[in-house]
Amino acid sequence: MSNEQITLTAGTAEATLHPANGGRLTGLRIAGTELLRQGERYGCFPMVPWCGRTRDGRFRDGATVHQLPLNSPPHAIHGTARNAPWATARVTPTEAVLTYDLSEPWPYPGRVTQVVTLAEDSLTLAMAVETYGSSFPAQIGWHPWFHRSLDGSEVSLDFAPAWQEERGEDHLPTGNRVEPRPGPWDDCFGMPEGVDVTLTWPGRLALTVASRERWVVVYDEQEEAVCVEPQTGPPNGLNTLPRLVTPLEPLEATTTWTWRPA
Template sequence: MRLRAGGTEVTVLPEDGCRLSSLRVGDAELLAQGDGSGSFVMAPWCGRTAGGVFRNGGTSHRLPLNAGPHAIHGTVREQVWQLADRSEDGRSAAFIVDLAEPWPYRGRVTQILELAPYGGALTLTLGVETAGDSFPAQAGWHPWFVRRLRPDGPEVTLDFSPAGQIVRADGIATTEVGEPGPGPWDDCFTMPDGVDVALRWGQELELRVTSREEWVVVYDEQEHAVCVEPQSGPPNGLNTHPRLVTGIQPLETSTTWSWHRPAAPVE
């Protein structure tokens, strides 16, 4: 399915985890192409859950291990979603999927995509709700942004000012927050005033990833792409920063990606 506004086109694949397979701004493709690329939804948890184990009150649950000794990135990225609504102007759409095994609780995840009328921004919204018992959950996005907009173009740079960087132990995020360190990164950063990360491809394009959430994972260890992942909690957050989804309080989170072409420097 494609959404369009201005000179922007977004392709979403509900049959493939509601993944965004393409984000084209004019003639520039912003998302890396191929299996596992684009931008996928992380829910009902983000990043690695240590040992694939989390607790809900006095009950312990074990998830399948799909990242070495850990469970990673939730379950809905591997499910088929359903179209719930689409605007007449073709700028927005809503998709739903029911939580299913191996997740131990009944519930539903909703993703809403909305392009700005002028085509200069995309807002993504996720909701997680229960269909029974309360449970801890997380939600977020894992976009793979291209290193270069064209083969001989400038390499993307990242500009952000985090307050702290989550300390890892054996590859797992802890509850300790340290000073931000230099890249390359596969790390979670804290931004208490909200996520705000700028990606710049020289003078070709600038993209800002913003969110009211305070957690963002930056992954730039691959040659073809960089990842800027706003999420409702840190990796292993089901254990360290649980956010409870109840019958009267769903989890809701959003991110906006906005872009513009920088003005040419004054000579």
């Protein structure tokens, strides 16, 4: 794996990217404080061309059923891009553009472009999936691992979802929408006006994860970190809520993280 690191800076904010490690954001430091859990599997990775779990690793496109590797048995999880090297297309002091060409085990050729833009008080992640040929279903999302504690200040989550996807024993949505339930969570929530989740470390920092997308997965079952994952559809969405990438219309999504003192 290449050790190429890209560092963006804006004011007291610093973002670090590792293209060879799945196009991953490996660090986000605000005034010297690291917000993301460190480690090869952590930081914030792009979920593409699907998000979360795909049931039994199988999805249907018309009459064709495709089988994906079961990297989280009995399911396939989080796409292929997080385990692959990305290419660096362009870098400025505050922006990086990375690309990834879809390939086996994904059955369709295409290209993913990710643009990371840093400002003094925000970070914007934008992604687009384009096809080289036929149309295909896909999803886009991001999986950040935020530290649960910053210098002893424990994070709290504030969000008001319209519903929670009922989770079955297989960790996939059952298809029923229920009233939001208290955590701990490894659950998908619907926010039809757009994702809007604020993480607050009292006395330290408040960070809002926002997106025009309607779906967010919240995972807080680990002691070290919490995850707030905006995405273009629910888990198993390749089967239940497919979004098509066509030659005329790529699949695009954006999330912006904005911070302020708490």
